[in-house]
Amino acid sequence: MRFDxxxxxxxxxxxxxxxxxxxxxxxKKKIEVKIHDLRKWADDVHKTVDDTPFGGGGGMVMKAEPIHKAVSSLKGKGDKTRVVLFTPRGRRFNQRRATKLTEYNQVIMICGRYEGVDERVAKYIADEELSIGSYVLMGGELPAMVVLETVSRLVPGVVGKESFLQERKRGECFLECPQYTRPENITINGKKRSVPSVLLSGDHRKIAEWRDKKGKIIK
Ligand SMILES: C[S@@+](CC[C@H](N)C(=O)[O-])C[C@H]1O[C@@H](n2cnc3c(N)ncnc32)[C@H](O)[C@@H]1O
Known part of the structure; x- marks a missing residue:
């Protein structure tokens, strides 16, 4: 799977x-990640990728043309490609959307900056607009890392644990139960804090029940 x-x-x-x-x-060649400087597709000597908004208002808007050229040149021929634009008003990214993205051979992600991106990118170039949460960041780079990491984790062989692939099939996120490791007892702020006794019992049926009870599924 390739990410641009x-x-x-x-x-x-x-x-x-x-x-x-x-x-x-x-x-391991499970995924391929390429980072592209948008300015490469700017056609003036100053490598301009933004301009003032029509209708006035503060800030700058990212131009549609360099993005159009970038996406057109990156789209692999014959590949099943999904073009994602990050915007705070896009659909909320979640485990199900991550799973959906694994159906593509190539995911092209467009990171906005400034006051955002010329709306024609959302309308005519991107296949979907994604938001990683109801807050406004300064750019789409962190969202791109979030999507890259969440989707990669679902590609067979990346994490190497069969149970993760089950999540992938269900399209939900199974949060495992709380985890503990050695030592059994530690002191935190003067108080003894211990591992739940069931985990030390050696009773596999009881441990499985406890894990089931404590595990959570988020949509
Ligand atoms: C400062 S923001 C633009 C905010 C824009 N004025 C608005 O209200 O939609 C700059 C860029 O950051 C990215 N961004 C900011 N918050 C985001 C979020 N919650 N999810 C995804 N992308 C986000 C987008 O790519 C956006 O174009």
Missing amino acids: IITIFPGVFNSYLKESLVKKASE
Whole structure:
């Protein structure tokens, strides 16, 4: 599965792509991630990708033409491609939408900045507008990392745990029960804090019941 991310701040992705599990997944060729500087598709000497809004108002708006050129040149021939534009008013990204995206061979993500993106991108270029939450960020780069990580995790072989693929099939997010590790007892702010005794009981049926009870499913 291939991810193409279009941004005016390509450097933002450097450390993330070099240090995370996403790096391992790329090395194992489970996914391919390419970061593209939108300015490459600007056709003036200043590499302009934004302009003032029609009708007035503060701030700058990202131009549609460089984005159009970028998307057209990145779309793989014959690939099943999904073009995502990040906007705070888009549909809320969740586990189900992440699962849906795994049906494509290529996901092209457009990161907005400034006051947003010329509306013609949402209307005529993107297949869907996604929001990662009801708040306004300064750009689409963090949303792109969120989508990249959530979708990659569902690609077989990336996380390597069969149970994750079950989530993928259900399109829901199974949150596992709370986890504990050694030591059994620790002192926090002067009080002894212990691991639930059922987890130390060795009774596999009881442990499974406890985990079922404590696990949560979010939609
Ligand atoms: C400062 S925001 C633009 C806000 C715009 N004036 C509005 O109210 O829709 C700049 C860019 O950040 C990204 N962005 C901000 N918040 C987001 C969110 N919650 N989900 C997804 N993208 C977001 C979008 O790409 C957006 O174009």
